[in-house]
Amino acid sequence: MSATFQVNVRLVELRVIVRDAQGKAIGTLRKEDFHLFDDGKPQVITEFRVAKPGFEVAREQQTSGSSSAATGATTMPDIPERYVAYVFDDVHLELSDLLRVREAAEKNLATLQPTDRAAMFTTSGQNNVNFTDDRGRLHDALLRLLPHPIGSSVGTECPKMTYYMADLIQNKNDPQALDAVTSDALACAFNNDTRMRAAAQALAQSAAAQGLLSGDAETHLALSSLKAVLRQVSAVPGQRAVILISPGFITPQQQYDVDNIIDHALHANITISALDARGLYALIPGGDASTPSRLSPSSLAADSLEAQYQLNSASADADVMAVLADGTGGSFFQNSNALEVGFRRIASAPEYYYLLGFSPQNLKLNGRFHNLKVTLSATTPFSVQARRGYFAPKQHPLPDQQARQEIEDAIFSQEELHELPVDLHTQFFKPNDTEAKLTVLAHVDVKQLHFQKASGRNNSDLTIVSAIFDRNGNYVTGIEKILQLHLKDETLAYRMGSGLSVKSNFDVKPGGYLVRLVVRDAQGQIAAENGAVQIP
Known part of the structure; x- marks a missing residue:
């Protein structure tokens, strides 16, 4: 089987998956149905192949053996074609979400093909299982999955503080965000006594400082773990995919690390897909039944502003997963409680995929990133999944x-x-x-x-x-x-x-x-x- 993506001076190849509106892979398209662009310039597709995973089998007739003891016929191992690394973000996952994704992941593991190998990693580094065809080991590792946040939690109860809000207050000096958290502190710690507003603001700033430290540490750990997974996945032969299962997290000071992960994945021919473990995210205005009621007009206004910040935070948390998937040619499944469908869509091998190749003309050896775009001739509801680009060589190698x-x-x-x-x-x-x-x-x-x-x-x-x-x-x-x-x-x-x-x-x-x-x-x-x- 061809690698998912490779580039040299003479030929650029990429793997393309086309799906219908139901997410099913389409295998009936022809070369003339595709258009390929390199930095916006149309390219001539010189290589084209339709591939179907799962066809590699061991060639028993080529192997002979002898032993001091008589042995019967042995079953040859299937040649692995595809390596899937499931990465559970147990640093950010809450128990309720983890239990649901764990059940869906268990069902997805049961669908893996004999030519698939799976590994399970966590962002905390606990309970990792390297690539194996032993489904029992993977099952046991899934059962041991639990949340492992750094410290007690990024958030605080009084005042409510999330990493998103801490970033707004500490890094972006957002006065409106500080005012919202101050109002929360005034309500939860000082019973809305306006004489204590200065103390409430100090409490809000202290919570923001602590929230930023904890959030930075958790984001750093999650991204560092993802880098380590990529290094490990790079060492196996064949088609390689990383599946990130996470509620998401913001990366206010770590964009360089995110870009570095994408570059590593592109160079190593690894796709990163992501599943939003929160499912269909719903915000309860004013909080749930455990949230104390606030009766003052200022507190009610603060509740409304806090709700908007929560929505913004939920959206921002998903951004890193979308960026990683888009940047590496993967898929991002979100805003749905059908997690089993999500795993099937992003982790299971497509029934068909296409290998497209072209020879870049006058390619400059400067190491620059080239944007690739694949489109279809006909106007169809089909979606196209492919890498976003490649790096030109920096020089002619010796x-x-x-x-x-x-x-x-x-x-x-x-x-x-x-x-x-x-x-x-x-x-x-x-x-x-x-x-x-x-x-x-x-x-x-x-x-x-x-x-x-x-x-x-x-x-x-x-x-x-x-x-x-x-x-x-x-x-x-x-x-x-x-x-x-x-x-x-x-x-x-x-x-x-x-x-x-x-x-x-x-x-x-x-x-x-x-x-x-x-x-x-x-x-x-x-x-x-x-x-x-x-x-x-």
């Missing part, structure tokens, strides 16, 4: 650097490339019950290699990299070999018939493994193959 980067990118992708004639085979031998010898065999068809004739020899260089991942996509080990061919004519003629085989041997434990083989020649042609082996 040949060795480019070769190294191309090999690394191929190793941590699931795309199969066939620019070189290479076949992948695996063998294993078990000397005992706890150890195994795994051999990765790369067979190269010499007839289709490019040779340069010099000094009576036929010369060609091949870089062969074999990488081993566990069944959940975690990198285990790898071996790189440089094959320098300097063949006489008669040797080349012989090799034309038999080809070349290169072995890489690994000491492993019994279990399921994914094998990635990448071969690159000196001209930049690449072969990349996927394999799987189950060692009983």
